Amino acid sequence: MTATIEKNPAAPGRPAQRRRRGTAQRPVWQEKPTPLGQTAKGGALVVILALVIVPLYSVVLTSFSTQGSINLAGGLVLVPHGLTVSAFQLIISGGVVTRALIISLVITAVGTAFSMAITILAAYGLSRARSFGHRTMLITMLITMFFNGGIIPLFLVVSALGGYDQYWALIAPSAVSVFNIIVMRSFFSNVAIDMIESARIDGASDWRILRSIVLPVSKAVTAVIALFYAVAYWNSWFNILLFMPADSQKWPLQMVMYNYVTMGMTMAGSGSTIVGQNLGHQQIAPLSLQMAVVVLTLVPILIAYPFVQKHFTKGVLLGAIKG
Amino acid sequence: MAAVISDSAAPREGGQGSTAPATPPGAAPRKRLRRRQREPGGMPWRVKLRRDKTLILMTLPAIALLAVFGYAPMLGLVMAFENYDLYDGFLHSPWAGLANFQQLLGDPAFWHAFWNTLGIFAVQLVLFFPVPIAFAILLDSLLSRKLRSFVQSVVTLPHFFSWVLVVTVFQQMVGGAGLIPAFLRQHGVNNPFDIMTTPSTFKLLVASQLIWKEAGWGTIIYLAALAAISPSLYEAAAVDGAGRWRRMRHITLPGLKGITILLLILNLGYALTFGFEQILIQRQAVGPGSAEVLTTFSYYYGIVQGNFSYGAAAGLFLGVVSLVLILAANKVAHLFGEDGLYRR
Numbered sequence: 001m002t003a004t005i006e007k008n009p010a011a012p013g014r015p016a017q018r019r020r021r022g023t024a025q026r027p028v029w030q031e032k033p034t035p036l037g038q039t040a041k042g043g044a045l046v047v048i049l050a051l052v053i054v055p056l057y058s059v060v061l062t063s064f065s066t067q068g069s070i071n072l073a074g075g076l077v078l079v080p081h082g083l084t085v086s087a088f089q090l091i092i093s094g095g096v097v098t099r100a101l102i103i104s105l106v107i108t109a110v111g112t113a114f115s116m117a118i119t120i121l122a123a124y125g126l127s128r129a130r131s132f133g134h135r136t137m138l139i140t141m142l143i144t145m146f147f148n149g150g151i152i153p154l155f156l157v158v159s160a161l162g163g164y165d166q167y168w169a170l171i172a173p174s175a176v177s178v179f180n181i182i183v184m185r186s187f188f189s190n191v192a193i194d195m196i197e198s199a200r201i202d203g204a205s206d207w208r209i210l211r212s213i214v215l216p217v218s219k220a221v222t223a224v225i226a227l228f229y230a231v232a233y234w235n236s237w238f239n240i241l242l243f244m245p246a247d248s249q250k251w252p253l254q255m256v257m258y259n260y261v262t263m264g265m266t267m268a269g270s271g272s273t274i275v276g277q278n279l280g281h282q283q284i285a286p287l288s289l290q291m292a293v294v295v296l297t298l299v300p301i302l303i304a305y306p307f308v309q310k311h312f313t314k315g316v317l318l319g320a321i322k323g
Numbered sequence: 324m325a326a327v328i329s330d331s332a333a334p335r336e337g338g339q340g341s342t343a344p345a346t347p348p349g350a351a352p353r354k355r356l357r358r359r360q361r362e363p364g365g366m367p368w369r370v371k372l373r374r375d376k377t378l379i380l381m382t383l384p385a386i387a388l389l390a391v392f393g394y395a396p397m398l399g400l401v402m403a404f405e406n407y408d409l410y411d412g413f414l415h416s417p418w419a420g421l422a423n424f425q426q427l428l429g430d431p432a433f434w435h436a437f438w439n440t441l442g443i444f445a446v447q448l449v450l451f452f453p454v455p456i457a458f459a460i461l462l463d464s465l466l467s468r469k470l471r472s473f474v475q476s477v478v479t480l481p482h483f484f485s486w487v488l489v490v491t492v493f494q495q496m497v498g499g500a501g502l503i504p505a506f507l508r509q510h511g512v513n514n515p516f517d518i519m520t521t522p523s524t525f526k527l528l529v530a531s532q533l534i535w536k537e538a539g540w541g542t543i544i545y546l547a548a549l550a551a552i553s554p555s556l557y558e559a560a561a562v563d564g565a566g567r568w569r570r571m572r573h574i575t576l577p578g579l580k581g582i583t584i585l586l587l588i589l590n591l592g593y594a595l596t597f598g599f600e601q602i603l604i605q606r607q608a609v610g611p612g613s614a615e616v617l618t619t620f621s622y623y624y625g626i627v628q629g630n631f632s633y634g635a636a637a638g639l640f641l642g643v644v645s646l647v648l649i650l651a652a653n654k655v656a657h658l659f660g661e662d663g664l665y666r667r
Contacts, residue, residue: 026466027554029561044461045474051535052477055492058502062495075505076495118384125381132368132375137382144389147646149396150638151618152625156402157395160412173392176385206377235485238600242626258487262494262604294491301483309476 054078056298063087063291070285087285087292096248096256097293103167104234104253108300111171111233116226118176123184124210141178155242165250169243170236177232180225187221188214220311227308234300253297261290403636416632423636433637435612436620443602443616444594446526451533452590455541456583460575462542463549475546478539486600489536493528494519519605522613532601544586545579552578585661592649595641617641 026033062070062077069081091097122141126134148154154173163169192213199209215222237254244250248259372379398413403423405416427433458478465471481489495501497518504515518524556574565573599618606614615623621641625634 027558029558031567041461041464045470048458049474049477052481052539055496055502059492059495073505074509075500076502078502118388121381122385125378128375128378131378132371133379134375134382137379137386140386141389144393146649147397147642148393149398149400150635150642151622152631152635152638153396153399153402154392155626156407156413156631157392157399161391172388176388176392178389181385206381210381231483235483235488237485237487238603241603254485254487257491258604262487262491263607291495294488297485297488301480305476305480305483309479 059291059294060298063288063295065285065288067285067288070287075287076291084288087288088295091289091292091296096251096260097253097296099249100251100253100256101296103250105300107167107170107252108230108233111175112226112230114171115175115177115180115229115233116222119181119184119225119229120210120215120222122176122181123188124206124214126181127185127188128206129189141181145178151242158243163243165244165247167250170239170252171233174232174236174239177229180228184218184221184225187218191217223308224311227304230304231301234297253293257293257297261293264290400635400639400642402632403639405632407632407635409631419632423632424640426633427636427640432615433617433620436615436617439613440595440616443526443529444597447530447533447597448590450527450530451538452587454534454538456545456579458538459542459545459549459579460571463546475539475542479543480539481536482540484536486536486604489532490601490604493532493535520608522609525605525609525613528605529598529601533598544582548579548582549575581659581661584659585656588652588656588659588661592645592652594648595645 058076058078061080064083064085064087065073065077065080066082066084069077069083072081073079092101125131126138128134149157158164158169158173163172195213196209199213204212235254237258240252240255241258244255248256251259366374402413402416404419404421405413406419406422407413407416411417462471462475465474484492497503499515499517499519501519504517507515518528552574557570560570560574595617598616602614602616603619603622606619611619611623617637618641621634621637623634624630624637628634
């Protein structure tokens with residue numbers, strides 16, 4: 001019952017408590033933990049953590065493993081044996097995967113910047129109460145959350161605009177998330193109202209207010225929403241299948257992973273494609289190459305995760321409960 | 324997602340002839356605020372338009388994108404009533420009336436996909452839905468805040484993985500050549516079960532992937548609900564002699580009831596459209612017999628086979644039924660006294 005503890009902080013200054021700052025104390029009314037209960041709880045936590053960590057650990061380890069240690073393990077490696085970075089050297093030394101990695105990074109960066117610009121502007125534009133037409137514009141947006149034309153008309157519209165096989169087709173159709181706009185708008189409409197009003201009286205324009213007042217106090221929500229957009233762009237796969245299915249030279253990383261790793265496993269033999277045809281090496285284990293591709297798609301998420309993780313609860317709750 | 328769509332924006336004063344004396348922010352009751360917004364008096368709309376032209380300008384890019392990629396495809400749904408032809412386009416394709424829908428409703432493959440969708444959804448609901456609740460209660464009972472936030476950040480991580488990645492990781496763990504079957508083979512099991520390609524267990528596979536990816540993320544909202552339960556309730560109950568289980572039964576679970584019902588209802592609104600990417604990725608390995616759902620049906624018949632009008636008809640059916648489901652789900656949420664996706 002951690003919540004209890006937060007409400008009744010033990011008197012500060014007592015050394016015993018200061019030593020264990022990370023651990024809250026059991027309230028007096030609560031029973032002493034039974035050994036059985038503690039064991040069950042600990043066991044459950046270990047199993048849950050293992051279910052997430054062990055697969056990731058094994059994938060990463062295999063990507064660094066030699067053919068010998070993969071043969072020894074008969075597949076994915078759990079115990080480090082022979083380690084090598086040759087798989088990574090190979091896939092980032094040019095070729096399909098390198099190109100895909102660069103394409104994915106550029107799409108994610110450009111797409112996130114584009115989406116954030118549009119989202120911030122729209123959220124601010126809709127956040128001032130009693131402004132002209134804000135209700136109509138809001139409802140216009142909301143309708144698209146409840147009903148859409150579906151895949152096929154979207155495909156035909158984008159194709160008619162010349163988007164087939166074009167990179168903008170991977171960005172523009174999904175650039176605006178109405179949900180994100182609404183979350184941000186509800187945040188904007190509650191920040192620093194007094195300050196905004198006095199700035200307005202002093203003659204600040206809406207652009208100025210957005211830049212100098214609203215954005216600086218909205219860093220947390222901006223970070224969380226930027227993360228949501230970036231993850232969506234980085235992870236998007238169906239868009240590529242829909243708008244860019246044929247030209248493997250243009251594929252971003254997720255599509256490369258899908259074809260050479262995911263499908264490579266189910267269709268026997270195509271795992272060697274990534275080695276044989278596209279990269280022209282034989283000494284490196286195909287499995288460690290495949291796992292290296294998987295690791296590449298993981299790395300940006302693992303890098304971004306700690307920075308934004310502390311804002312999650314705030315951001316999620318903002319969208320989910322407060323609204 | 325409650326109250327997302329409420330209109331509680333900051334008052335915008337200024338310009339000539341402000342409508343009302345400035346109210347302290349947040350002090351005006353919502354109902355009064357709303358009524359005043361609708362009042363015809365106050366500022367003439369031209370003045371208001373001139374005052375707010377910057378705000379409108381700021382909103383326009385988003386509206387324009389939604390018009391092109393949201394509303395244009397909606398209008399394009401007219402193709403479901405045509406025999407769409409790439410060269411004739413939306414406007415000049417020959418009219419087919421309801422023929423596509425008649426064909427759809429008489430198509431055994433469509434009904435097969437329909438029942439598959441409901442079956443997978445039901446299994447997912449039963450297996451996935453309780454997991455975040457149980458997990459939130461477990462996490463909440465941890466006294467160590469460090470351990471708690473560590474566990475939470477580990478289990479939340481898979482939420483940010485792509486479905487391609489999740490399926491690949493599952494393949495490497497439990498697939499035919501994966502870690503666990505390899506282990507079993509080394510220990511004398513000759514033909515380990517390959518769950519990745521077995522149609523009969525596909526529902527379980529889909530549900531376990533969903534649990535792996537989203538259960539940690541799902542706990543966040545329940546943890547917030549748990550933190551909102553007043554600690555004095557627990558204390559009073561304990562003083563009155565209620566043990567651990569009775570406190571859980573009579574305080575914790577009732578405290579989670581509201582959010583649970585809300586999420587359950589909102590989930591039902593997505594009964595036909597869930598899991599598209601996840602299932603599409605595995606459709607080939609498992610086969611359409613058990614992995615064809617309505618969304619993949621629409622995609623395969625429409626895009627892959629080039630039968631655009633037929634696929635769009637299936638898409639329109641999906642869209643309309645989903646809309647009805649979402650509206651009905653919100654109605655039910657309102658009946659339970661919850662806010663739902665939008666307010667009454």
